[in-house]
Amino acid sequence: GLFVTDYFTRTPRKLSPFRSFASIELFHFHIPEDTVIAVWNLITFKEQGGTFGDQCPDRSITVYFRSGAPSVINPLHTHFPRDTAVPGSFALTLTWTLPNRTTGVFNVTSPLPGDWFLAAHLPKDEGKISVKGLYEECQYLFQPQLIVQRLVNIAVLYPGHVTEQSMAPHNRSCLYKVFVPSYTSRVLVEVLRCHGAEGCPLWLRVRAKAPPLHNSTTLDCREHTPCQLAQDLPFWQHWYYVLVEKHPGVPGTVSFQVTVQLTDCSRPSLARQPFLPSSASMNMPHSFGSAGGLALGDSSPPTSPNDTKHPVPIPVTSHAGERCWPVRPTLRNELDTFSVHFYIFFGPNVSVPPDRPAVFAINLLPVLDSGGVLNLELRLNVSSLCGENVTVFGCLNHEVPLTSGDNTSVTCETESLAGFLLSVNATASLSRLRIPYPQTGSWYLSLRSLCATEHGFEPCTNVTAEVYLRAYLSPCINDCGIYGQCKLLRTNNYLYAACECKAGWNGWGCTDNAEAFSYGFQLLSTLLLCLSNVMFVPPVAIAVRSHYLLEAAVYIFTMFFSTFYHACDQPGIVVFCIMEYDVLQFCDFLGSLMSVWVTVIAMARLQPVVKQVLYLLGAMLLSMALQMDRHGLWNLLGPSLFALGIMAVAWTARTIRRRHCYPPTWKRWTFYLCPGALIAAAAVLLYAFVETEENYFYIHSIWHLLIAGSVGFLLPPRAKPSRRLGPLPRRKGCGYQLCVNEQEELGLVDPAVASINSICTS
Numbered sequence: 001g002l003f004v005t006d007y008f009t010r011t012p013r014k015l016s017p018f019r020s021f022a023s024i025e026l027f028h029f030h031i032p033e034d035t036v037i038a039v040w041n042l043i044t045f046k047e048q049g050g051t052f053g054d055q056c057p058d059r060s061i062t063v064y065f066r067s068g069a070p071s072v073i074n075p076l077h078t079h080f081p082r083d084t085a086v087p088g089s090f091a092l093t094l095t096w097t098l099p100n101r102t103t104g105v106f107n108v109t110s111p112l113p114g115d116w117f118l119a120a121h122l123p124k125d126e127g128k129i130s131v132k133g134l135y136e137e138c139q140y141l142f143q144p145q146l147i148v149q150r151l152v153n154i155a156v157l158y159p160g161h162v163t164e165q166s167m168a169p170h171n172r173s174c175l176y177k178v179f180v181p182s183y184t185s186r187v188l189v190e191v192l193r194c195h196g197a198e199g200c201p202l203w204l205r206v207r208a209k210a211p212p213l214h215n216s217t218t219l220d221c222r223e224h225t226p227c228q229l230a231q232d233l234p235f236w237q238h239w240y241y242v243l244v245e246k247h248p249g250v251p252g253t254v255s256f257q258v259t260v261q262l263t264d265c266s267r268p269s270l271a272r273q274p275f276l277p278s279s280a281s282m283n284m285p286h287s288f289g290s291a292g293g294l295a296l297g298d299s300s301p302p303t304s305p306n307d308t309k310h311p312v313p314i315p316v317t318s319h320a321g322e323r324c325w326p327v328r329p330t331l332r333n334e335l336d337t338f339s340v341h342f343y344i345f346f347g348p349n350v351s352v353p354p355d356r357p358a359v360f361a362i363n364l365l366p367v368l369d370s371g372g373v374l375n376l377e378l379r380l381n382v383s384s385l386c387g388e389n390v391t392v393f394g395c396l397n398h399e400v401p402l403t404s405g406d407n408t409s410v411t412c413e414t415e416s417l418a419g420f421l422l423s424v425n426a427t428a429s430l431s432r433l434r435i436p437y438p439q440t441g442s443w444y445l446s447l448r449s450l451c452a453t454e455h456g457f458e459p460c461t462n463v464t465a466e467v468y469l470r471a472y473l474s475p476c477i478n479d480c481g482i483y484g485q486c487k488l489l490r491t492n493n494y495l496y497a498a499c500e501c502k503a504g505w506n507g508w509g510c511t512d513n514a515e516a517f518s519y520g521f522q523l524l525s526t527l528l529l530c531l532s533n534v535m536f537v538p539p540v541a542i543a544v545r546s547h548y549l550l551e552a553a554v555y556i557f558t559m560f561f562s563t564f565y566h567a568c569d570q571p572g573i574v575v576f577c578i579m580e581y582d583v584l585q586f587c588d589f590l591g592s593l594m595s596v597w598v599t600v601i602a603m604a605r606l607q608p609v610v611k612q613v614l615y616l617l618g619a620m621l622l623s624m625a626l627q628m629d630r631h632g633l634w635n636l637l638g639p640s641l642f643a644l645g646i647m648a649v650a651w652t653a654r655t656i657r658r659r660h661c662y663p664p665t666w667k668r669w670t671f672y673l674c675p676g677a678l679i680a681a682a683a684v685l686l687y688a689f690v691e692t693e694e695n696y697f698y699i700h701s702i703w704h705l706l707i708a709g710s711v712g713f714l715l716p717p718r719a720k721p722s723r724r725l726g727p728l729p730r731r732k733g734c735g736y737q738l739c740v741n742e743q744e745e746l747g748l749v750d751p752a753v754a755s756i757n758s759i760c761t762s
Contacts, residue, residue, distance in 0.1 A: 001150070002152050002153060003036075003149050003150070003151060003289065003504045004149070004150055004151075004152055005147065005149050005153075006032065006147070006149075006150070007145070007146070007147055008029055008030075008145070008146040008147075008148075008354055009143070009144075009145045009146070010027050010029075010143060010144055010145070011143070012043075012045075012141040012142065012143035012722065013025045013141065013142060013143075014122060014139050014140065014426065015061060015120055015122050015140045015141070015142050016121065016122060017121070017125040018062075018075055018076070018121040018122065018124050018501075019122050019124065019497070020498060020499060020500050020501060020506075021119075021498035021508070022487050022489060022498040022499070022500045023112070023121065024073070024119045024120065024121040024126055025119070025121065025142060025310070025491070026070055026117060026118070026119050026489075026491045026496065026596075027117065027119075027120070027144050027493045027495070028115065028116075028117055028491060028492060028493075029115070029116045029117075029144075029146050030114065030115055030116070030226040030349070031111050031112070031113050031116055031146075031148055032113060032148065032150055033150070033239065033665060034112070034113075034150045034151045034177075034211075034405045034575045035111055035113060035148045035149065035210070036109070036110055036149055036150060036154070036156055036211055037107065037108070037109055037148070037149045038107070038108045038109075038111045038116075038147070038148045038149075038546070039105060039106070039107050039108075039145060039146070039147045039440070040065075040105070040106040040107075040108075040118070040146055040476070041103065041104075041105060041142055041144070041145040041146075042063055042092075042094060042103065042104040042105070042106065042136070042142070042143075042144055042145075042147070042149065042552065043101075043102075043103050043142070043143045043145065043148075044094055044096075044101070044102050044103070044104075044141065044142050044143075044426060045100055045101040045102075045138065045141055046100045046101070046139065046140055046141075047138075047139045047142075048125060048136050048137070048138050048139065048661075049136035052100040052101075053100055053138050053400075054100050055137070056097045056100070056138035056140075056350075057138070058095075058096040059122050059140060060093050060094065060095065060122075060123055061093070061094040061120060061121075061122060061140065061142060062075065062091055062092070062093050062094075062120065062121060062123075063091070063092045063094065063104075063106075063119070063120045063142075063144075064087040064089050064090065064091050064092075064120075065088070065089060065090045065091075065092070065106065065108075065116065065117075065118060065567065066090070066116070066117050067111065067112045067114065067115070067116050067117075068112070068114060068115060068370075068439035068440065069087070069088035069115070069117065069370040069438060069439050069440070070117040070119060070370070070371065070439040070496055071090075071117060071119050071437075072086050072087055072089065072437055072449070072508070073089065073119060074086070074508070075121075075123075075124075077165075078484060078506040078507040078508070078512040079511065079512040080508050080509070080511075081434065081477050081478070081505055081507065081508065081509040081511045082432075083431075083433055084434045084435075084436065084477065084509070085401060085420055085433060085434065085435050086436075087435070087436075087437070087439075090102065092106055097754040098620045107204060109147075109213060110207070110210045110211040110212070110612060111210060111320070112209050112210050112368075113209060113210060113341065113368060115366070115440075120142045120144075122140060122686075124318055126692060126694075127160050127692050127693035128444065131290075137148060138188055148389075148483070151175065151211075151726070154176065154177050154241075155174075155175070155176045155177075156176070156177060156178065156179075156698055157176045157177065157178040157258065157259070157260045158178070158240065158260075158262070159178065159260050159261060159262045160259070160260075160261065161259065162192065162257050162258075162259045163258050163259065164255070164256075164257050165175070165244070165255070165256055165257070166247055166253055166254070167244075167253060167254045167255070167256075168252045168253055169251060169252060169253060169453070172245065172246055173243055173244060173245040173246060174244045175211060175241065175242070175243050175244075175385050176242040176244075177239045177241045177242065178239070178240050178242065178259065178260045179236070179238075179239055179240075179467055180208075180234045180235065180236060180238055180239075180240050180250055180262065180264075180676065181236065181237065181262075182236040182237055183236065183264065183265045184234055184236065184262050184263065184264065184265065185232070185233065185263045185264070185265040186230060186231065186232050186234070186236045186241055186261075186263035187206070187227060187231040187260065187261075187262055187263075187368070188205065188226070188229075188231075188232075188235075188260065188261040188262075188263070188333075189206055189229045189232045189242050189259075189260050189430060190227065190228045190258070190259050190260075190261070191204055191221055191226075191227040191228075191244065191256050191257070191258055192226070192227075192256065192257040192258070192259065193255070193257045194221060194227065194253035194254060194255070194256040194257075195254070195255050195256070196250060196252065196253075196255075196626065197250060197251055197252045197254075198229065198247075198250060199222055200221040200222055200224075200254075200256070200691060201221075201246060201247040201250040201254065202219075202221040202227070202244055202245065202246060202247070202254065202256065203218060203219070203220060203221070203243075203245040203246075204218070204219045204221055204227055204229050204242070204243075204244060204245075204246070205217065205218045205219075205242070205243040205244075205245065206229050206231055206240060206241070206242055206243075206370055206520055207240070207241050207243075208231075208234065208238055208239075208240050208241075209235070209238050209239065209241075210241065211241045211243060212242075212243040213240055216243075216348045217229060218440040220583070222247075225496075228234075229419065231318070231416070232336055232416075233400050233402060233414065233415070233416070233417060234400065235400050236400055237399075237477060238240060238399070241257065242260070244256065244258060247750070250743065253277035257397060258616060263697060265536065267474070268304075272310075276320040277423065284629070284674055292723040294333055297699075299309035312349070315693050321686070325356055325357055325358075326359070327359045327360070327361050327401065327444070328344065328345065328350075328358070328360050328508070329343040329345070329360075329361050329363070330343060330345075330360060330361060330362055330363075330471065330622065331343040331344075331345065332363065332367060334552075336490045336681070337371030337374075337475070337488060337495060338369070338473055338474060338475040338488075338495075339472075339473065339474060339475065340369070340472060340473040340499055341471075341472045341473075342362050342471040342472060344360060344469060346431065348468055348469055348470055349381070349467070349468050349469075350447070350466070350467055350468075350469050351465070351466055351467075352392055352447045352463050352464065352465045352467055353449075353450045353464050353576075354449055354459055354460035354461060354463055354464065355459065356655065357446045357447055357448040358443060358446070358447045358448075358466050359440055359445065359446045359469075360445045361401075361443070361444055361445075362374075362442070362443040362445065362483045363442050363443075364438060364439075364440040364441060364442075364443065364473070365440060365616060366441075367440065367494065367602055368440075368495075369438070369440055369473055369680040370437055370438060370439065370440050370496075370499055371433055371437065371494065371495050371496030371747060372437075372473045372474060372476075372496075372497055372575060373435065373436045373438075373472055373473065373474050373475070373476060373477055373497075374434070374435040374438040374443070374471075375432070375435075375470075375472050375473070375474055376394075376396060376430050376432065376433040376434075376445070376470070376471050377432050377433075377437075377468075377469070377471075378392070378422055378424050378430070378431045378432075378444075378447075378467055378468070378469060379392055379424070379429060379430050379431075379467065379468040379469040379470075380424040380425065380426070380429040380430075380465065380466075380467055380468075381390055381428055381465075381466040381467065381468065382426050382429055383465075384464070384466035385426060385465060386463055387461060388450050388451055388463045388467050388760075389425070389426070389451055389452045390425065390426070390450070390451055390452075390460055390462065391423055391425040391449070391450055391451075391452055391457065392423065392424050392425070392447055392448070392449045392461055392465050392467055393410040393421065393422070393423050393447070393448050393449075393450065394421070394422035394423070394424075394431070394445055394446065394447050394497070395410075395412040395419045395420070395421055395422075395445070395446045395448075396412075396415060396419050396420040396422070396433065396443060396444070396445050397419035397420075397443070397444050397446075398413070398419075398439055398441060398442075398443055398444075399441050399442055399443075399445055400417065400444065400507030401444035402414065402419050402444070402446060404415055404491070407563060410423075410448065410450060416565065420433055424585040424641070424669075425452075432531070432706065434477055437496070439613070441460050444467075445471070447467060447469075449463065449464075451463070454477060464584075468501060475488065475497035476497050476498070476499050476509065477499070477508060477509035478509055478513075479573070479742065480499035480501070480509060480510045481505075481509060482573060483501060483502055483503050483505040483510045483572065483573075484499045484500060484501045484505065484509070484510030485499070485500050485503065485599065486498075486499055487499070502571030502572065503516060503517045503522060503571040503573075504516040504517040504573035510595065514576050515729075517571075517572055519572075519573070521572070521575040522570065522571075522572035522573065523574050525568060525570070525697035525698075526570050526575075527568075528573045528697055528701040529562075529567075529569075529697060529700060529701055529704075530563045530566050530567050532701040532702075532704035532705050533558075533562045533563045533566075533704055534559070534707070535704060535705045535708035535709060536555050536556075536558060536559035536708045536711075537559070538706055538708070538709075538712050539552075539555050539711040539712045539715065540552045540555045540556055540559070541713055541723070542715055543555060543715060545718075546716075546717060546718040547718055548602060550598065550612075550717065551598045551599065551715070554591065554594050554595055554598050555595060555711065555718075556590075557587075557591045558585050558592060558594070558595045559591075560591075561584060561587035561588045561591050562588050562592070562704070563575075564576070564578050564584055565584040565585055566578075566582055566586070566588075568584050568586075568662045569581070569585075572732060586626060586630070589626050589630050589635075590619075590622060590626055592638055592707075593622045593626070593635065593636065594618065594619060595711065596636075596639065596640055596643070597615075597622065597639050597640075598615060598618075599641055599715060600640070600643035600644055600646075600647050600712050600714075601615065601618070601646065601647070602616050602716060603647050603714060603716050604643075604646050604649075604650040604651070605649060605650065605654075605716060605719065606646075618639065618643075621639075622639060623636070625639075651663075672713050672714070672732070673713070673714065675713050676709075676710045676712075676714035677714070678706065678712040678715030679706050679709050679711075680714070681709035681757070683702075683703050683706035683707050683710065686699055686702060686706070687699075687700075687703050689704075708735045
């Protein structure tokens with residue numbers, strides 16, 4: 001055949017250490033049909049400060065592959081919630097071959113067509129809290145590239161038609177495909193009139209959705225006559241690929257004929273006729289009938305006089321007495337993103353008759369529904385059993401309904417199919433099933449009631465069980481509980497949801513409490529972070545006593561909002577929020593920076609007008625900086641350095657003018673400035689280099705104590721009034737003064753000798 005090569009690439013993304021599925025990087029690819037090989041080129045490189053990170057340590061990178069939906073991964077080996085089915089995926093670990101770059105290759109022969117998802121992450125780290133911008137962080141970037149090679153013009157087999165083929169000596173195999181429409185119970189592939197040098201030296205392989213592999217369903221035509229290969233319960237609305245392969249070392253030309261027969265569920269004894277006017281019977285893939293339509297036979301089923309169509313049939317696995325059962329469709333009601341309810345007509349209570357199963361179809365939309373959780377709930381109405389020991393079995397399968405024809409046992413598996421089994425009875429009347437990141441397409445639920453006897457399960461006689469059935473799609477499992485947050489994430493145009501756990505809880509639904517914080521620990525950590533702000537009370541008292549009223553107001557503001565911000569910022573259930581979280585965080589950061597700003601400016605002892613202008617200017621600039629980036633290094637370092645510069649200039653000017661070191665007393669340096677500076681430096685070192693997620697509660701509390709204590713030491717004493725007295729204030733009159741000496745006016749003393757004590761009036 002003719003091969004065509006397609007190339008796909010994605011933008012490099014920064015990888016993060018794994019904490020939950022919300023911290024992974026997800027990549028979405030689409031593999032076309034008829035692809036014979038897919039090669040992923042996995043490129044990883046390091047960066048540090050915009051250049052190659054040759055000095056960065058080597059960290060292993062894990063990549064997960066899955067077809068149809070994102071991988072459900074569990075690298076930390078945590079427990080999944082109850083009743084959760086975990087689909088499998090393939091994982092690959094990349095190692096470094098060069099100091100700053102490595103490349104891995106992952107080949108998939110005959111991959112399934114459709115959506116493929118890659119998930120990548122770094123190993124879990126120690127959870128160090130680093131200040132943004134303090135140093136150049138090592139970044140690990142990951143870029144996947146996909147190269148696919150697909151066949152074009154693959155020969156199409158039509159049911160009932162015979163295709164003749166001659167395989168030349170230089171040819172090894174011939175590939176065909178046939179489209180299987182809905183409600184097909186069996187696919188039979190047969191090789192006829194095979195002639196070769198050694199009889200019929202051919203292998204016959206059949207596989208759904210993609211070209212066959214070495215482990216696909218295989219038949220050796222030399223050992224089986226006639227050479228027939230059957231597939232029971234094939235996937236509906238999919239291509240089936242037929243590979244006729246010649247044995248190695250066979251000389252000459254091999255001629256043969258190949259034909260395909262499709263068995264209609266509604267007519268088990270008849271095959272589909274080779275040519276029908278409908279597009280579905282012509283095996284065209286654009287005829288995707290929804291569950292609840294007509295079974296496709298050799299003609300349209302008859303209709304009653306009121307134009308009511310017959311129910312849709314499905315097959316059972318018993319070949320001896322193969323029959324059809326009606327499929328009941330569900331109504332899709334979309335409430336929100338990944339919030340979809342599937343309603344059953346005349347439900348949600350459904351009746352399960354004793355003689356046949358009840359089958360329901362649930363359709364998940366491609367791409368849109370694979371990022372959530374498919375939930376299924378069965379609740380048995382015990383009063384409907386009439387005292388019988390009845391068990392209702394449910395079998396959930398993807399793309400084809402599966403019911404058991406064996407009346408003595410109920411399974412949800414065949415040689416080529418496997419589903420999810422649920423059961424309810426009088427003892428356990430409730431059963432749940434959760435499938436995270438389900439594959440899209442049609443899911444079929446088959447319900448069957450059987451009675452338990454001494455010899456196993458047997459069909460019931462006259463008992464019709466009533467079951468409450470609920471099926472819905474949710475973003476996360478139980479909304480991640482009280483110790484988690486369900487986050488809606490996006491990668492390019494693909495949406496998916498994942499839980500982000502807190503307070504030490506882990507797992508897919510935040511239900512693993514192996515490392516969870518106890519209630520006492522949560523209460524203790526909240527009290528430490530909140531009550532440590534009481535250390536600001538002494539600085540407030542010192543500021544008020546020294547007549548630094550503006551500074552005291554800033555310290556009160558900082559103490560108030562820091563207390564309630566940390567009360568609202570707790571990861572567990574000991575949480576108390578008086579405002580929105582964002583408002584509390586902004587006020588806490590602003591108060592912390594303003595406390596540093598006003599303290600250093602007060603130490604500079606500037607003129608009152610200049611000091612007030614700097615206070616107001618600092619408040620406005622710090623608000624702007626926090627709105628731009630609250631976690632940046634320069635938000636704290638910039639104002640501090642600028643204020644220290646102003647203080648240094650003021651102190652230098654006083655030193656030069658007085659020709660003496662300022663502050664002038666050694667006691668001020670020894671007992672106040674040096675201890676305060678050391679305490680502040682220790683607080684900054686703890687905040688920048690020691691704080692981690694595990695020790696955050698007590699290290700950050702110590703940070704509160706040290707910062708508040710340093711303010712008490714660094715705040716300058718009250719300024720002394722000036723000793724120089726200016727001229728006394730003089731009231732101005734209307735242009736003249738009348739000075740009257742009281743004693744002279746009364747004639748009590750000699751005016752020449754007495755001291756003058758005048759009364760001036762205007």
